[in-house]
Each structure stands twice: as C-alpha cells, then as structure tokens.
Amino acid sequence: MTLRISLRDGEKVVINGAVIRSSGRTDLAIESKVTILRGREIxxxxxxxxxxxxxxxxxxxxxxxxxxxxxxxxxxxxxxxxxxxxxxxxxxxxxxxxxxxxxxxxxxxxxxxxxxxxxxxxxxxxxxxxxxxx
The missing domain is CATH 1.10.167 (Regulator of G-protein Signalling 4; domain 2)
Structure with missing residues (x-):
C-alpha cells in the first residue's frame, strides 16, 4: 500500500532517520515500509x-x-x-x-x-x- 505525503515548501520529514527538507511544494509516494515522521511530529x-x-x-x-x-x-x-x-x-x-x-x-x-x-x-x-x- 502506498503512503502519499504532501510537504509544504521548507517542511521537514524524517524517513528512516534521514532528515529531508522539501524545496517547494513536494508530493511523495512511499511504496515500502519505512519509519517516517513529518516536521510537526518531530x-x-x-x-x-x-x-x-x-x-x-x-x-x-x-x-x-x-x-x-x-x-x-x-x-x-x-x-x-x-x-x-x-x-x-x-x-x-x-x-x-x-x-x-x-x-x-x-x-x-x-x-x-x-x-x-x-x-x-x-x-x-x-x-x-x-x-x-x-
């Protein structure tokens, strides 16, 4: 099952321990099991x-x-x-x-x-x- 996440410009997300910051509005489709937290959850x-x-x-x-x-x-x-x-x-x-x-x-x-x-x-x-x- 695919997890879809939309990030605002500059929003952070942690995926499997890696901190990722979006540049512009970004849509992600996560297609495997990962540990993920959005910026407001960190x-x-x-x-x-x-x-x-x-x-x-x-x-x-x-x-x-x-x-x-x-x-x-x-x-x-x-x-x-x-x-x-x-x-x-x-x-x-x-x-x-x-x-x-x-x-x-x-x-x-x-x-x-x-x-x-x-x-x-x-x-x-x-x-x-x-x-x-x-």
Whole structure:
C-alpha cells in the first residue's frame, strides 16, 4: 500500500532517520515500509520539558531508531511510570493504558498518538494549576 505525503515548501520529514527538507511544494509516494515522521511530529530533546513530553521524545527516538530501541526502552519505562502516577483523570488513565499497549507491541508510531493526548491533558492540568495560583 502506498503512503502519499504532501510537504509544504521548507517542511521537514524524517524517513528512516534521514532528515529531508522539501524545496517547494513536494508530493511523495512511499511504496515500502519505512519509519517516517513529518516536521510537526518531530520533537527535539530541548522540548522534552515535562513528563508527557519526555515520554513522547523517548518514544519518537525508539520509533526512529529501530536498531537502537533497547537504548530507549528503559527511558520509556521510567518516564511512563512518572506519567502514569500523574494521570488522575479517566482520559489520562485510558491514554496511559493505550500507550502501554502500543509500546509493548512495538507500535511506536501509534503510541506517539497516545503521547499527544497525554501532552494535551498535561498542558490543560498545568494551565488549571496556574489559573488557581493566580
């Protein structure tokens, strides 16, 4: 099955660890199994500033580096433990469970989707705490 991706001018994509930047509007047709993340899905280490964001970063690295996944596995487990303790709402617990299931099956791309849910919930909780403190 072919994966079709349209990139805007200057947009980055990582394909099997190679960072590619489009020059002009670019359409790609990926016809084999690859690890791929679009620019908006890529997080740098400096952006992993909260537990949920750190979980996303370590999971992203496991996804992009399948040969070195064991190096990232311990960080995922440790960070998931922290995120799990912080997930007190039903949606958070469901996202943690979904993440754990996908990560255990080495489906890291789908686990990243659960991380995005956890990051959103975490941001909402931090905003609520800041609002209460003000």
């Amino acid at each position: 997080m740098g280490p400096a952006e992993a500033t909260t537990p949920a964001r750190a979980l996303y970063f370590h999971t992203m690295m496991a996804y992009l580096d399948p040969d070195g996944v064991s190096r990232h596995h311990d960080a995922i487990i440790e960070t998931l433990s922290t995120v799990g303790r912080l997930a007190t709402c039903e949606a958070g617990r469901a996202a943690v469970a979904g993440f754990a299931s996908r990560a255990a099956a080495a489906n890291y791309y789908r686990a990243l989707g659960e991380c995005r849910t956890l990051m959103r919930l975490e941001q909402e909780a931090l905003a609520a705490v800041a609002e209460e403190a003000a």
